[in-house]
Structure formats: C-alpha cells, structure tokens
Amino acid sequence: MHRAPGRVNLIGEHTDYNQGYVMPVAIGLSCWVAIGPRDDRKLAIYSEDLDESAELDLATSDLLPSQNWSDYPRGVAAILQQEGCSLQGANLYIRSDVPLGAGLSPSAAPEVAVGYALLRSSGYDIEPLQLALLCQRAENEFVGARCSIMDQFTACHGQTGKALMLDCRSLEYRPLLIPNHATLMVCDTKVKHELASSEYNLRRTECEEAVRLLAEALPHVRALRDLNSRELEDHRGRLTARLYKRLRHVVTENERVASAALALEQGDLRRSVR
Numbered sequence: 001m002h003r004a005p006g007r008v009n010l011i012g013e014h015t016d017y018n019q020g021y022v023m024p025v026a027i028g029l030s031c032w033v034a035i036g037p038r039d040d041r042k043l044a045i046y047s048e049d050l051d052e053s054a055e056l057d058l059a060t061s062d063l064l065p066s067q068n069w070s071d072y073p074r075g076v077a078a079i080l081q082q083e084g085c086s087l088q089g090a091n092l093y094i095r096s097d098v099p100l101g102a103g104l105s106p107s108a109a110p111e112v113a114v115g116y117a118l119l120r121s122s123g124y125d126i127e128p129l130q131l132a133l134l135c136q137r138a139e140n141e142f143v144g145a146r147c148s149i150m151d152q153f154t155a156c157h158g159q160t161g162k163a164l165m166l167d168c169r170s171l172e173y174r175p176l177l178i179p180n181h182a183t184l185m186v187c188d189t190k191v192k193h194e195l196a197s198s199e200y201n202l203r204r205t206e207c208e209e210a211v212r213l214l215a216e217a218l219p220h221v222r223a224l225r226d227l228n229s230r231e232l233e234d235h236r237g238r239l240t241a242r243l244y245k246r247l248r249h250v251v252t253e254n255e256r257v258a259s260a261a262l263a264l265e266q267g268d269l270r271r272s273v274r
Contacts, residue, residue, distance in 0.1 A: 002120070004112035005030045006098035007154040008186050010163055012257040016148035017204050018224035018250050019169040021257040023176070024150055026158025027186060031096035031109035035117040038089035043118075045073050048095040058087050065142055072107055073114040075142030079134050080118060088122045099188075107143070108151035111135040128156035129171060146204060165261040169225060176264045203246060210243045224250045 005026040012022030038044070041058040047069060054070035056063060056077070063078040065071045073092065081087060092114065098106040115131050132152040139145045139152075148168060157164060162175040178184060207224055214221050217235055221227050229251055236244055263271040 002033045002035070002113045002117040003030050004109045004116070004155040005158050006106065006109050007151060007158065008184075009150070011260050012253060013249075014203055014207075014246075015225070015250055015253050015257065016150045016168045017146070018207055020223075020225040020250065020254040021261075022150050022166050022168060023163050023257055023260060024154040024158075024166065025163040025178070025184065026154055026160075029098045031094065031098055031106075031113045033095075033110070033113040033117045034093040035121050036091045037121060038091060041087075041089040043073070043077060043087075043090055043092060045070055045092045045094065048093065058089060065144070071143045072111050072138070075138035076111050076115045076135060077118060078142055079138045080115065083134065085119065085122065085124055087118050090118065090121050092117065107139060107145070108135065108147075108155045111138060112152060112155040129153075132156040146201065163264065165257070169223070174261075176261060178264070179267060179269065182269055206243055206246050207250065210239060210247055213238050213243075225254060227251055229255075 006029045007024045007026050010023045010025055012020065016022050043056050043058060045054045045056075046052075050069060052069065054066065054068075054074070056070075056074055058077065058081065063074060063081075066074065073094070077087060094110055094114070096106065096110060098109050100106050112131060112135055115126075115135055119126050119131075132149060132155070135152040135155075136147065136149050139147050149171065150166065150168065153166060153171070153173075154164060157173065159175050161180075162177055164173050165176055166173040211221060211223060214227065214235055217238065218227070218231060221231075224247060227247065232244075232247055232251055239247065259271075263269070
C-alpha cells in the first residue's frame with residue numbers, strides 16, 4: 001500500500017508559479033494505492049471513489065490522454081517510461097479521501113502515490129524530489145494543467161506536525177515545526193476549485209506579461225520573485241493598474257512568507273499569522 005497526502009497552503013498565494021516562496025503543509029486526507037503484479041504489461045486501474053475502471057498497455061510506445069480521471073495515473077506511467085523506467089504490468093486500486101474541487105491537491109496525491117507504487121513494484125528506487133518533478137511533468141505535459149511544483153513537492157516531502165518553507169525556484173526547503181499547542185483547522189468554504197481555474201490561468205498570463213514588460217528595463221527580472229518593492233514603484237508607469245495590482249501582491253506576499261517563516265521558527269504564532 002502506498003500513500004500520499006493532500007495539502008493546504010498556509011501563506012504564499014500566487015507566488016509559486018512566479019518562482020517565489022510558499023508555505024504548504026501536508027494534511028491527514030490522503031490517497032492510497034494498492035498494487036498487484038500482472039503477467040502482461042497492462043495496467044488495470046480502478047478508482048473506488050468514482051467506481052470506474054481504466055486500462056492501458058505499457059507496451060504501447062505512445063500513451064495518449066483519455067481526457068478523464070485516468071489521465072493522472074496514465075500520465076505518470078507515460079512520463080516514467082519516457083525517463084527509461086521499464087514498468088511491469090499491474091492492477092492498481094486507488095482510494096482517496098482528498099475531496100475533489102476543494103483546492104487540497106486532489107491530483108498530486110494520486111500522482112505521487114501511483115508513482116511510488118509503479119516504481120517500487122517494478123524494482124526502482126527514487127528520490128522524493130525526482131518523483132515530484134516527474135509527477136509535475138505528467139500534469140503539465142500529459143494532463144495539460146499548468147500547475148507549479150508545490151503540490152507534488154508537498155505530497156513527497158510533507159512531514160507530520162510541520163509546514164514547509166519552499167523556494168519554488170531552487171526547490172530548497174526547510175521544515176517548520178507547528179507548536180503542539182496550536183491546532184491547524186482546514187475549513188471547507190464550498191467554493192469549488194474548478195470555478196477559479198480560469199481566473200488562475202488569467203493571473204498567470206498577466207504575471208508573465210508583466211515580466212516581459214519589466215525585463216526591458218530590468219533584465220535581471222526573469223520571474224516576479226526577482227522584483228522588489230522599490231523596483232516595482234520605480235517602474236510602475238510601464239504597467240496597467242491591473243498589472244500593478246497583481247505584481248504588488250506577489251512582491252509583498254513573498255515578503256510575508258519569509259516573515260511568517262521566521263516568526264514560526266521563533267514560536268511567535270501571533271506574528272506569523274498577520
């Protein structure tokens with residue numbers, strides 16, 4: 001049995017795809033994958049939550065998307081084989097209590113759990129960071145979702161009772177202990193994540209456009225994490241009011257993540273949540 005958790009992000013919104021800082025934490029809701037070997041090279045996948053099955057042939061040189069839930073495990077298998085892993089046929093049983101559409105990383109958890117299951121069943125060991133990057137590729141290239149590394153990274157590196165201070169460019173991180181007297185509460189707002197997906201893509205496009213505009217005057221700005229508050233104000237005239245608003249959020253949010261991490265390390269919960 002292989003398990004990978006969902007996650008929430010304590011602070012650091014819209015900073016991940018701008019190569020900035022985030023502070024995710026793994027939660028108790030997880031995806032479990034049971035795997036059994038087969039004599040052929042087929043993967044037979046069953047989702048308990050959806051009560052649906054899918055099958056694919058690993059001997060096929062070009063695995064293609066099916067435009068449904070099975071693209072997540074299918075994509076992981078495809079990317080692993082592209083990287084030279086000769087996967088063995090298997091029966092996969094997937095069960096997850098990470099709710100769909102709630103923004104708790106319901107895709108990364110099964111990707112990572114399936115990745116571990118397929119690799120270990122086929123006799124491969126892998127470092128957590130390498131698996132996180134491969135699962136991100138599966139979602140980017142196979143599923144077609146422009147996610148950053150945060151979700152898969154947290155599914156691979158999350159620790160009980162700790163948040164992660166993650167640099168989304170270098171992928172350096174450090175665990176941050178959540179004090180025993182503090183309780184992390186995750187509330188369901190009933191706002192479905194898919195309703196915000198178009199806004200997410202728009203924001204990402206706007207941030208990329210702003211980088212292009214600012215790089216003409218600030219060649220060191222390859223992503224918004226390279227921009228500081230003074231530079232933003234000095235070159236505000238290059239931006240529309242909407243782009244300026246987007247950039248101000250990212251710049252100040254990166255600063256808040258760093259400040260919150262320091263406060264958490266010092267055990268100052270009141271300052272860390274401001």
